[in-house]
Amino acid sequence: MSEGRLWGGRFGATSTKAFDRLNASLPVDRRLWPEDVQGSRAHARMLAEQGIIGEDDAQLIDGGLVRIADELGSGDFVFAPGDEDIHTAVERRLTELVGDAGRRLHTARSRNDQVITDTLMYLRGRAAEQVELLREMAEALLSQAEGHVDSLVPGYTHGQRAQPVRFAHHLLAYVWMLNRDRRRLAVVVEACEECPLGSGALAGVGFPVDRASVAAALGFARPSPNSIDAVGSRDALVDYLHFAAQLGVHLSRLGGEIVVWASEEYGFLELDDGFSSGSSMLPQKKNPDAAELARAKSARLTADLGGLLGVLAGLPLAYNKDLQEDKEFLFDASDTVELLLPAMAGTVATARFRADRMGAAADGGALAAIDLADHLVREGWPFRKAHEAVGALVRSCLERGTSLAAVGDSELEAAGLGGLELPELSPEASVESKAVPGGTSRARVLDQLDAARAAVASW
Numbered sequence: 001m002s003e004g005r006l007w008g009g010r011f012g013a014t015s016t017k018a019f020d021r022l023n024a025s026l027p028v029d030r031r032l033w034p035e036d037v038q039g040s041r042a043h044a045r046m047l048a049e050q051g052i053i054g055e056d057d058a059q060l061i062d063g064g065l066v067r068i069a070d071e072l073g074s075g076d077f078v079f080a081p082g083d084e085d086i087h088t089a090v091e092r093r094l095t096e097l098v099g100d101a102g103r104r105l106h107t108a109r110s111r112n113d114q115v116i117t118d119t120l121m122y123l124r125g126r127a128a129e130q131v132e133l134l135r136e137m138a139e140a141l142l143s144q145a146e147g148h149v150d151s152l153v154p155g156y157t158h159g160q161r162a163q164p165v166r167f168a169h170h171l172l173a174y175v176w177m178l179n180r181d182r183r184r185l186a187v188v189v190e191a192c193e194e195c196p197l198g199s200g201a202l203a204g205v206g207f208p209v210d211r212a213s214v215a216a217a218l219g220f221a222r223p224s225p226n227s228i229d230a231v232g233s234r235d236a237l238v239d240y241l242h243f244a245a246q247l248g249v250h251l252s253r254l255g256g257e258i259v260v261w262a263s264e265e266y267g268f269l270e271l272d273d274g275f276s277s278g279s280s281m282l283p284q285k286k287n288p289d290a291a292e293l294a295r296a297k298s299a300r301l302t303a304d305l306g307g308l309l310g311v312l313a314g315l316p317l318a319y320n321k322d323l324q325e326d327k328e329f330l331f332d333a334s335d336t337v338e339l340l341l342p343a344m345a346g347t348v349a350t351a352r353f354r355a356d357r358m359g360a361a362a363d364g365g366a367l368a369a370i371d372l373a374d375h376l377v378r379e380g381w382p383f384r385k386a387h388e389a390v391g392a393l394v395r396s397c398l399e400r401g402t403s404l405a406a407v408g409d410s411e412l413e414a415a416g417l418g419g420l421e422l423p424e425l426s427p428e429a430s431v432e433s434k435a436v437p438g439g440t441s442r443a444r445v446l447d448q449l450d451a452a453r454a455a456v457a458s459w
Ligand code: ARG
Pocket: 025, 029, 085, 111, 112, 115, 319, 321, 323, 324, 325
Protein backbone atom coordinates (compact mmCIF):
# COMPACT_ATOMS: atom_id res chain seq x y z
CA MET A 1 0.00 0.00 0.00
CA SER A 2 1.13 3.51 -0.71
CA GLU A 3 2.16 4.56 2.80
CA GLY A 4 0.23 7.45 4.31
CA ARG A 5 -1.66 8.31 1.11
CA LEU A 6 -5.32 9.29 1.13
CA TRP A 7 -5.81 7.06 -1.86
CA GLY A 8 -3.46 4.29 -0.69
CA GLY A 9 -6.03 1.47 -0.43
CA ARG A 10 -6.01 0.56 -4.09
CA PHE A 11 -2.22 0.57 -4.35
CA GLY A 12 0.23 -2.29 -3.76
CA ALA A 13 3.55 -0.46 -3.91
CA THR A 14 4.67 2.94 -2.69
CA SER A 15 5.04 5.71 -5.21
CA THR A 16 8.45 6.77 -6.45
CA LYS A 17 10.30 9.95 -5.54
CA ALA A 18 10.30 11.08 -9.15
CA PHE A 19 6.53 10.72 -9.32
CA ASP A 20 5.95 12.41 -5.97
CA ARG A 21 8.07 15.39 -6.90
CA LEU A 22 6.04 15.98 -10.04
CA ASN A 23 2.68 15.17 -8.50
CA ALA A 24 2.89 17.19 -5.30
CA SER A 25 1.35 20.64 -5.33
CA LEU A 26 1.90 21.49 -1.68
CA PRO A 27 4.63 24.09 -2.25
CA VAL A 28 2.17 26.01 -4.42
CA ASP A 29 -1.21 25.38 -2.80
CA ARG A 30 -0.22 25.57 0.89
CA ARG A 31 -1.23 29.21 0.84
CA LEU A 32 -4.85 28.05 0.45
CA TRP A 33 -4.87 26.74 4.02
CA PRO A 34 -7.22 29.37 5.51
CA GLU A 35 -9.84 28.67 2.84
CA ASP A 36 -9.27 24.91 3.11
CA VAL A 37 -9.84 24.92 6.87
CA GLN A 38 -12.84 27.23 6.57
CA GLY A 39 -14.36 25.04 3.85
CA SER A 40 -13.85 21.88 5.90
CA ARG A 41 -15.41 23.40 8.98
CA ALA A 42 -18.53 24.40 7.04
CA HIS A 43 -18.69 20.99 5.37
CA ALA A 44 -18.44 19.10 8.66
CA ARG A 45 -21.03 21.32 10.34
CA MET A 46 -23.47 20.69 7.49
CA LEU A 47 -22.78 16.92 7.55
CA ALA A 48 -23.78 16.88 11.22
CA GLU A 49 -26.83 19.05 10.68
CA GLN A 50 -27.99 16.70 7.94
CA GLY A 51 -27.39 13.68 10.21
CA ILE A 52 -24.69 12.32 7.88
CA ILE A 53 -22.10 12.29 10.65
CA GLY A 54 -22.68 12.41 14.41
CA GLU A 55 -22.63 15.66 16.38
CA ASP A 56 -19.78 14.35 18.56
CA ASP A 57 -17.66 13.65 15.50
CA ALA A 58 -18.47 17.09 14.10
CA GLN A 59 -17.30 18.71 17.31
CA LEU A 60 -14.07 16.75 17.36
CA ILE A 61 -13.49 17.70 13.73
CA ASP A 62 -14.17 21.36 14.41
CA GLY A 63 -11.85 21.47 17.43
CA GLY A 64 -9.14 19.73 15.44
CA LEU A 65 -9.51 22.11 12.50
CA VAL A 66 -9.29 25.15 14.78
CA ARG A 67 -6.09 23.78 16.24
CA ILE A 68 -4.71 23.04 12.77
CA ALA A 69 -5.45 26.62 11.72
CA ASP A 70 -3.50 27.84 14.76
CA GLU A 71 -0.58 25.61 13.86
CA LEU A 72 -0.59 26.72 10.26
CA GLY A 73 -0.97 30.37 11.20
CA SER A 74 1.88 30.31 13.71
CA GLY A 75 4.20 28.25 11.53
CA ASP A 76 4.14 25.31 13.97
CA PHE A 77 2.43 22.95 11.55
CA VAL A 78 4.78 20.14 10.54
CA PHE A 79 4.20 18.92 7.02
CA ALA A 80 4.80 15.21 6.45
CA PRO A 81 6.67 13.79 3.46
CA GLY A 82 3.47 12.19 2.18
CA ASP A 83 1.49 15.46 2.19
CA GLU A 84 0.68 15.75 -1.47
CA ASP A 85 -1.24 19.00 -1.25
CA ILE A 86 -2.79 21.24 1.39
CA HIS A 87 -6.02 19.21 1.48
CA THR A 88 -4.09 16.02 2.21
CA ALA A 89 -1.97 17.71 4.85
CA VAL A 90 -4.96 19.09 6.75
CA GLU A 91 -6.84 15.78 6.69
CA ARG A 92 -3.76 13.81 7.72
CA ARG A 93 -3.13 16.08 10.69
CA LEU A 94 -6.81 16.06 11.64
CA THR A 95 -6.77 12.29 11.77
CA GLU A 96 -3.65 12.37 13.94
CA LEU A 97 -5.46 14.71 16.30
CA VAL A 98 -8.97 13.22 16.45
CA GLY A 99 -8.71 9.71 15.01
CA ASP A 100 -11.73 8.25 13.24
CA ALA A 101 -13.71 11.47 13.42
CA GLY A 102 -11.05 12.94 11.14
CA ARG A 103 -11.52 10.02 8.77
CA ARG A 104 -15.19 10.99 8.43
CA LEU A 105 -14.51 14.56 7.21
CA HIS A 106 -14.17 13.64 3.55
CA THR A 107 -17.63 12.00 3.47
CA ALA A 108 -19.61 13.40 0.51
CA ARG A 109 -16.65 15.39 -0.76
CA SER A 110 -13.83 15.02 -3.27
CA ARG A 111 -10.64 17.00 -3.57
CA ASN A 112 -12.04 17.97 -6.96
CA ASP A 113 -14.89 20.06 -5.54
CA GLN A 114 -12.76 21.03 -2.53
CA VAL A 115 -9.86 22.53 -4.44
CA ILE A 116 -11.92 24.73 -6.73
CA THR A 117 -14.03 25.88 -3.77
CA ASP A 118 -10.87 26.91 -1.89
CA THR A 119 -9.50 28.63 -4.96
CA LEU A 120 -12.65 30.64 -5.64
CA MET A 121 -12.76 31.81 -2.02
CA TYR A 122 -9.11 32.79 -2.19
CA LEU A 123 -9.58 34.62 -5.49
CA ARG A 124 -12.58 36.51 -4.17
CA GLY A 125 -10.47 37.80 -1.26
CA ARG A 126 -7.56 38.85 -3.43
CA ALA A 127 -9.90 40.59 -5.88
CA ALA A 128 -11.40 42.64 -3.03
CA GLU A 129 -7.93 43.74 -1.89
CA GLN A 130 -6.93 44.62 -5.40
CA VAL A 131 -9.85 47.00 -5.86
CA GLU A 132 -8.23 49.11 -3.13
CA LEU A 133 -4.84 48.98 -4.84
CA LEU A 134 -6.45 50.01 -8.13
CA ARG A 135 -8.10 52.88 -6.31
CA GLU A 136 -4.75 54.12 -4.94
CA MET A 137 -3.30 54.01 -8.43
CA ALA A 138 -6.24 55.97 -9.83
CA GLU A 139 -6.06 58.52 -6.99
CA ALA A 140 -2.38 59.14 -7.73
CA LEU A 141 -3.21 59.86 -11.38
CA LEU A 142 -6.22 61.98 -10.46
CA SER A 143 -4.35 64.20 -8.07
CA GLN A 144 -1.50 64.76 -10.53
CA ALA A 145 -4.12 65.51 -13.19
CA GLU A 146 -5.76 68.04 -10.91
CA GLY A 147 -2.45 69.86 -10.55
CA HIS A 148 -1.76 69.88 -14.28
CA VAL A 149 -4.95 71.12 -15.88
CA ASP A 150 -3.04 74.15 -17.14
CA SER A 151 0.15 72.33 -18.09
CA LEU A 152 0.42 71.77 -21.82
CA VAL A 153 2.36 68.94 -23.40
CA PRO A 154 2.72 67.66 -26.93
CA GLY A 155 0.40 64.75 -27.66
CA TYR A 156 2.21 62.20 -29.83
CA THR A 157 1.20 59.93 -32.66
CA HIS A 158 3.81 57.63 -34.22
CA GLY A 159 6.20 58.98 -31.60
CA GLN A 160 6.06 62.38 -33.34
CA ARG A 161 4.76 65.58 -31.78
CA ALA A 162 1.22 65.86 -33.08
CA GLN A 163 -0.94 68.40 -31.21
CA PRO A 164 -0.75 70.14 -27.85
CA VAL A 165 -2.94 68.69 -25.09
CA ARG A 166 -3.45 69.44 -21.43
CA PHE A 167 -1.26 67.12 -19.37
CA ALA A 168 -4.27 66.39 -17.14
CA HIS A 169 -6.03 65.03 -20.22
CA HIS A 170 -3.14 62.67 -20.93
CA LEU A 171 -3.04 61.40 -17.33
CA LEU A 172 -6.81 60.92 -17.27
CA ALA A 173 -6.52 58.55 -20.23
CA TYR A 174 -4.94 56.10 -17.77
CA VAL A 175 -7.72 56.61 -15.22
CA TRP A 176 -10.28 55.51 -17.81
CA MET A 177 -8.18 52.43 -18.56
CA LEU A 178 -8.15 51.60 -14.85
CA ASN A 179 -11.89 52.16 -14.73
CA ARG A 180 -12.30 49.42 -17.31
CA ASP A 181 -9.89 47.21 -15.34
CA ARG A 182 -12.13 47.75 -12.33
CA ARG A 183 -15.08 46.49 -14.35
CA ARG A 184 -13.15 43.39 -15.35
CA LEU A 185 -12.41 42.76 -11.68
CA ALA A 186 -16.13 42.96 -10.94
CA VAL A 187 -16.66 40.22 -13.54
CA VAL A 188 -14.13 38.09 -11.64
CA VAL A 189 -16.01 38.51 -8.35
CA GLU A 190 -19.23 37.54 -10.10
CA ALA A 191 -17.55 34.43 -11.51
CA CYS A 192 -16.72 33.39 -7.93
CA GLU A 193 -20.34 33.37 -6.74
CA GLU A 194 -21.22 29.69 -7.19
CA CYS A 195 -20.10 27.13 -4.64
CA PRO A 196 -18.82 23.86 -6.12
CA LEU A 197 -19.02 21.82 -2.87
CA GLY A 198 -21.48 18.96 -3.26
CA SER A 199 -20.29 18.25 -6.80
CA GLY A 200 -18.04 15.49 -5.45
CA ALA A 201 -15.61 13.99 -7.91
CA LEU A 202 -17.86 15.00 -10.81
CA ALA A 203 -21.35 13.49 -10.56
CA GLY A 204 -22.64 15.00 -7.32
CA VAL A 205 -22.67 13.09 -4.04
CA GLY A 206 -24.85 10.27 -2.76
CA PHE A 207 -25.78 11.87 0.55
CA PRO A 208 -28.50 14.41 1.36
CA VAL A 209 -26.08 17.31 1.73
CA ASP A 210 -27.43 20.84 2.05
CA ARG A 211 -25.48 22.60 -0.66
CA ALA A 212 -27.24 25.93 -0.17
CA SER A 213 -26.30 26.15 3.50
CA VAL A 214 -22.63 25.36 2.81
CA ALA A 215 -22.60 27.90 -0.01
CA ALA A 216 -24.06 30.57 2.28
CA ALA A 217 -21.71 29.71 5.16
CA LEU A 218 -18.73 30.19 2.85
CA GLY A 219 -19.92 33.50 1.40
CA PHE A 220 -21.10 32.23 -1.98
CA ALA A 221 -24.34 33.42 -3.52
CA ARG A 222 -25.57 29.93 -4.42
CA PRO A 223 -24.47 26.37 -5.23
CA SER A 224 -23.15 25.71 -8.74
CA PRO A 225 -25.78 24.32 -11.13
CA ASN A 226 -23.76 21.56 -12.83
CA SER A 227 -21.35 19.26 -10.99
CA ILE A 228 -19.28 18.44 -14.07
CA ASP A 229 -18.83 22.10 -14.96
CA ALA A 230 -18.11 23.00 -11.34
CA VAL A 231 -15.15 20.65 -10.96
CA GLY A 232 -13.88 20.90 -14.53
CA SER A 233 -13.95 24.63 -15.28
CA ARG A 234 -11.52 27.36 -14.37
CA ASP A 235 -13.34 30.31 -15.97
CA ALA A 236 -13.13 32.54 -12.90
CA LEU A 237 -9.36 32.17 -12.95
CA VAL A 238 -9.25 32.95 -16.65
CA ASP A 239 -11.35 36.05 -16.00
CA TYR A 240 -8.89 37.12 -13.33
CA LEU A 241 -5.90 36.47 -15.56
CA HIS A 242 -7.53 38.50 -18.31
CA PHE A 243 -8.00 41.35 -15.86
CA ALA A 244 -4.36 41.05 -14.75
CA ALA A 245 -3.00 40.84 -18.29
CA GLN A 246 -4.96 43.88 -19.42
CA LEU A 247 -4.00 45.87 -16.31
CA GLY A 248 -0.42 44.79 -16.91
CA VAL A 249 -0.53 46.21 -20.42
CA HIS A 250 -1.93 49.50 -19.12
CA LEU A 251 0.77 49.79 -16.47
CA SER A 252 3.39 48.78 -19.00
CA ARG A 253 2.39 51.62 -21.32
CA LEU A 254 2.45 54.07 -18.44
CA GLY A 255 5.82 52.67 -17.38
CA GLY A 256 7.14 53.06 -20.90
CA GLU A 257 6.07 56.71 -20.96
CA ILE A 258 7.58 57.42 -17.55
CA VAL A 259 10.89 55.97 -18.70
CA VAL A 260 11.10 58.34 -21.67
CA TRP A 261 9.69 61.31 -19.75
CA ALA A 262 12.38 60.82 -17.10
CA SER A 263 15.18 60.92 -19.70
CA GLU A 264 17.29 64.03 -20.06
CA GLU A 265 16.11 64.28 -23.65
CA TYR A 266 12.49 64.78 -22.57
CA GLY A 267 12.99 66.01 -19.02
CA PHE A 268 9.22 66.00 -18.43
CA LEU A 269 9.51 64.64 -14.92
CA GLU A 270 11.82 64.11 -12.05
CA LEU A 271 11.34 60.92 -10.06
CA ASP A 272 11.33 60.90 -6.32
CA ASP A 273 14.42 59.30 -4.76
CA GLY A 274 12.16 56.79 -3.01
CA PHE A 275 10.99 55.39 -6.34
CA SER A 276 14.21 55.24 -8.30
CA SER A 277 17.65 53.73 -7.95
CA GLY A 278 21.23 54.63 -8.70
CA SER A 279 23.89 52.96 -10.78
CA SER A 280 26.63 50.89 -9.17
CA MET A 281 29.14 52.42 -11.57
CA LEU A 282 27.88 55.76 -12.85
CA PRO A 283 27.53 58.24 -10.00
CA GLN A 284 25.22 60.64 -11.84
CA LYS A 285 22.50 58.06 -12.67
CA LYS A 286 18.96 58.05 -11.31
CA ASN A 287 17.07 55.20 -12.89
CA PRO A 288 13.29 54.78 -13.31
CA ASP A 289 13.38 51.11 -12.23
CA ALA A 290 9.77 50.81 -11.08
CA ALA A 291 8.54 52.09 -14.43
CA GLU A 292 10.91 49.80 -16.30
CA LEU A 293 9.73 46.80 -14.29
CA ALA A 294 6.10 47.75 -14.89
CA ARG A 295 6.95 47.88 -18.58
CA ALA A 296 8.45 44.38 -18.40
CA LYS A 297 6.11 42.59 -15.98
CA SER A 298 3.20 42.77 -18.36
CA ALA A 299 4.99 40.00 -20.27
CA ARG A 300 4.58 37.52 -17.42
CA LEU A 301 0.96 38.56 -16.85
CA THR A 302 0.22 37.94 -20.50
CA ALA A 303 2.07 34.62 -20.25
CA ASP A 304 0.03 33.60 -17.18
CA LEU A 305 -3.20 34.13 -19.13
CA GLY A 306 -1.87 32.29 -22.16
CA GLY A 307 -0.52 29.53 -19.93
CA LEU A 308 -3.82 28.72 -18.26
CA LEU A 309 -5.77 28.95 -21.52
CA GLY A 310 -3.22 26.55 -22.98
CA VAL A 311 -3.77 24.07 -20.14
CA LEU A 312 -7.55 24.24 -20.57
CA ALA A 313 -7.91 23.99 -24.33
CA GLY A 314 -8.81 20.49 -25.47
CA LEU A 315 -9.05 19.15 -21.91
CA PRO A 316 -11.85 16.56 -21.72
CA LEU A 317 -14.43 17.00 -18.96
CA ALA A 318 -14.36 16.89 -16.02
CA TYR A 319 -11.45 17.12 -13.53
CA ASN A 320 -7.99 16.24 -14.84
CA LYS A 321 -4.71 16.59 -12.97
CA ASP A 322 -3.76 19.18 -15.57
CA LEU A 323 -6.00 21.54 -13.61
CA GLN A 324 -3.60 21.48 -10.69
CA GLU A 325 -1.39 23.79 -12.77
CA ASP A 326 -4.02 26.54 -12.58
CA LYS A 327 -2.83 27.90 -9.26
CA GLU A 328 0.71 28.67 -10.36
CA PHE A 329 -0.63 31.05 -12.99
CA LEU A 330 -3.17 32.56 -10.64
CA PHE A 331 -0.75 33.13 -7.77
CA ASP A 332 1.98 34.47 -10.00
CA ALA A 333 -0.39 36.97 -11.59
CA SER A 334 -2.02 38.15 -8.38
CA ASP A 335 1.35 38.49 -6.61
CA THR A 336 2.64 40.48 -9.57
CA VAL A 337 -0.39 42.78 -9.58
CA GLU A 338 0.12 43.43 -5.87
CA LEU A 339 3.79 44.25 -6.41
CA LEU A 340 3.14 46.55 -9.32
CA LEU A 341 0.21 48.68 -8.24
CA PRO A 342 1.67 50.17 -5.03
CA ALA A 343 5.03 50.85 -6.68
CA MET A 344 3.44 52.53 -9.69
CA ALA A 345 0.99 54.51 -7.56
CA GLY A 346 3.91 55.79 -5.50
CA THR A 347 5.98 56.56 -8.58
CA VAL A 348 3.19 58.67 -10.06
CA ALA A 349 2.14 60.31 -6.79
CA THR A 350 5.66 61.49 -5.96
CA ALA A 351 6.90 62.41 -9.45
CA ARG A 352 7.57 66.09 -10.10
CA PHE A 353 6.22 66.80 -13.54
CA ARG A 354 8.02 69.69 -15.23
CA ALA A 355 5.30 71.91 -16.69
CA ASP A 356 8.01 74.24 -18.06
CA ARG A 357 9.69 71.47 -20.09
CA MET A 358 6.43 70.04 -21.33
CA GLY A 359 5.15 73.52 -22.24
CA ALA A 360 8.31 74.35 -24.17
CA ALA A 361 8.00 71.11 -26.16
CA ALA A 362 4.37 71.95 -26.97
CA ASP A 363 5.22 75.43 -28.22
CA GLY A 364 6.45 76.47 -31.65
CA GLY A 365 7.30 74.17 -34.52
CA ALA A 366 4.35 73.08 -36.55
CA LEU A 367 2.03 71.74 -33.86
CA ALA A 368 -0.59 74.30 -34.83
CA ALA A 369 -0.78 73.15 -38.46
CA ILE A 370 -4.22 71.62 -38.06
CA ASP A 371 -5.44 74.77 -36.31
CA LEU A 372 -4.39 76.89 -39.28
CA ALA A 373 -6.04 74.46 -41.69
CA ASP A 374 -9.22 74.54 -39.57
CA HIS A 375 -9.11 78.36 -39.71
CA LEU A 376 -9.02 78.25 -43.51
CA VAL A 377 -11.96 75.84 -43.52
CA ARG A 378 -13.94 78.30 -41.40
CA GLU A 379 -13.10 80.92 -44.04
CA GLY A 380 -14.75 78.69 -46.63
CA TRP A 381 -11.83 76.61 -47.95
CA PRO A 382 -12.42 72.92 -48.72
CA PHE A 383 -10.48 70.97 -46.08
CA ARG A 384 -8.29 69.06 -48.55
CA LYS A 385 -7.11 72.31 -50.19
CA ALA A 386 -6.44 73.87 -46.80
CA HIS A 387 -4.41 70.78 -45.79
CA GLU A 388 -2.34 71.10 -48.96
CA ALA A 389 -1.64 74.83 -48.53
CA VAL A 390 -0.70 74.49 -44.85
CA GLY A 391 1.50 71.52 -45.72
CA ALA A 392 3.39 73.71 -48.21
CA LEU A 393 3.72 76.41 -45.57
CA VAL A 394 5.09 73.92 -43.02
CA ARG A 395 7.65 72.77 -45.59
CA SER A 396 8.92 76.29 -46.14
CA CYS A 397 8.99 76.92 -42.37
CA LEU A 398 11.12 73.80 -41.94
CA GLU A 399 13.47 74.97 -44.68
CA ARG A 400 13.86 78.38 -43.05
CA GLY A 401 13.85 77.12 -39.47
CA THR A 402 10.89 79.31 -38.39
CA SER A 403 7.81 78.37 -36.46
CA LEU A 404 4.37 78.37 -38.02
CA ALA A 405 3.17 81.15 -35.74
CA ALA A 406 6.00 83.40 -36.94
CA VAL A 407 5.72 83.12 -40.75
CA GLY A 408 6.09 86.25 -42.82
CA ASP A 409 4.21 87.52 -45.89
CA SER A 410 6.65 86.04 -48.37
CA GLU A 411 6.22 82.49 -47.00
CA LEU A 412 2.45 82.93 -47.02
CA GLU A 413 2.64 84.15 -50.59
CA ALA A 414 4.80 81.17 -51.62
CA ALA A 415 2.28 78.72 -50.11
CA GLY A 416 -0.63 80.33 -51.98
CA LEU A 417 -1.86 82.04 -48.81
CA GLY A 418 -0.96 85.64 -49.72
CA GLY A 419 -2.93 88.26 -47.79
CA LEU A 420 -4.04 85.78 -45.12
CA GLU A 421 -4.60 87.27 -41.66
CA LEU A 422 -3.06 84.60 -39.38
CA PRO A 423 -5.23 83.54 -36.44
CA GLU A 424 -3.68 83.06 -33.01
CA LEU A 425 -1.61 79.89 -33.30
CA SER A 426 -0.50 79.46 -29.69
CA PRO A 427 -0.71 76.07 -27.90
CA GLU A 428 -3.30 77.64 -25.55
CA ALA A 429 -5.52 78.66 -28.46
CA SER A 430 -5.08 75.19 -29.94
CA VAL A 431 -6.19 73.29 -26.83
CA GLU A 432 -9.08 75.69 -26.18
CA SER A 433 -10.47 75.10 -29.65
CA LYS A 434 -10.86 71.37 -28.87
CA ALA A 435 -14.04 71.95 -26.93
CA VAL A 436 -15.93 68.81 -27.99
CA PRO A 437 -16.92 66.38 -25.22
CA GLY A 438 -13.84 64.29 -24.48
CA GLY A 439 -11.60 67.02 -25.93
CA THR A 440 -8.72 68.89 -24.35
CA SER A 441 -10.17 72.38 -23.74
CA ARG A 442 -10.03 73.55 -20.14
CA ALA A 443 -13.79 73.23 -19.55
CA ARG A 444 -13.89 69.74 -21.06
CA VAL A 445 -10.93 68.54 -19.05
CA LEU A 446 -12.53 69.88 -15.86
CA ASP A 447 -15.75 68.00 -16.76
CA GLN A 448 -13.69 64.92 -17.36
CA LEU A 449 -11.90 65.23 -14.03
CA ASP A 450 -15.28 65.37 -12.29
CA ALA A 451 -16.53 62.35 -14.19
CA ALA A 452 -13.35 60.38 -13.52
CA ARG A 453 -13.46 61.25 -9.82
CA ALA A 454 -17.09 60.10 -9.65
CA ALA A 455 -16.26 56.88 -11.48
CA VAL A 456 -13.43 56.05 -9.08
CA ALA A 457 -15.57 56.99 -6.08
CA SER A 458 -18.14 54.43 -7.24
CA TRP A 459 -15.61 51.58 -7.19
N1 ARG B 1 -3.92 19.16 -5.69
C1 ARG B 1 -5.04 18.94 -6.55
C2 ARG B 1 -5.27 20.18 -7.44
O1 ARG B 1 -4.78 21.19 -7.12
C3 ARG B 1 -6.26 18.65 -5.77
C4 ARG B 1 -7.26 17.84 -6.50
C5 ARG B 1 -6.75 16.46 -6.70
N2 ARG B 1 -7.77 15.61 -7.23
C6 ARG B 1 -7.51 14.39 -7.60
N3 ARG B 1 -8.51 13.70 -8.08
N4 ARG B 1 -6.30 13.87 -7.55
O2 ARG B 1 -5.94 20.10 -8.44
